[in-house]
Amino acid sequence: MTRRTLVLGGARSGKSAHAEGLLTDPVVTYVATARRYPDDPDWEERIALHVARRPVTWTTVEAPAPGDLPALLTATTPDDPPILVDDLATWLTGLLDDADAWEGRDPARVEAGCDELVRAVGSTRSRLVLVSAEVGLGVVPGTRSGRLFRDQLGSLNARLAEVCDEVLLVVAGIPLHLREAGGSR
Numbered sequence: 001m002t003r004r005t006l007v008l009g010g011a012r013s014g015k016s017a018h019a020e021g022l023l024t025d026p027v028v029t030y031v032a033t034a035r036r037y038p039d040d041p042d043w044e045e046r047i048a049l050h051v052a053r054r055p056v057t058w059t060t061v062e063a064p065a066p067g068d069l070p071a072l073l074t075a076t077t078p079d080d081p082p083i084l085v086d087d088l089a090t091w092l093t094g095l096l097d098d099a100d101a102w103e104g105r106d107p108a109r110v111e112a113g114c115d116e117l118v119r120a121v122g123s124t125r126s127r128l129v130l131v132s133a134e135v136g137l138g139v140v141p142g143t144r145s146g147r148l149f150r151d152q153l154g155s156l157n158a159r160l161a162e163v164c165d166e167v168l169l170v171v172a173g174i175p176l177h178l179r180e181a182g183g184s185r
Contacts, residue, residue: 008134009170027081028058033091066095070120082127089133122163
């Protein structure tokens, strides 16, 4: 059985819906990494659409602090329900925010947080599905913060792909298998 799956895709590619469909268990722990911004109705509407899609039997853990996600994954047992983390781009944004890294302050904290997450994913003992944005296929961002985010997320995705059993890229709602379960790394 596939234990760790990484689902990548662009904005509105269908990556989250596809990842949700990979888990057929009646009980799933859904880790929602996006922070809420009540003064941003568009963001709240996007979150509401994700919430409405989830089965009522799923448990949602909302917006843990970036350091909480590795701890949650490390504490799993093989008997725990599957975990779906959606998504790592918003998790990384929180890490960059908390480290005040957008202006180049404390990059070591960002690296340490990413290292901790990769180790935790590699040691997770329950079924895990991770969702992350693939942002490296477009133009070079015109701002320092945009380039920082693209570079950090690209690096994190590559490192996570190394510790996952299966890697998919969702394009226009179609999943492309980059690494099949049981395939070579």
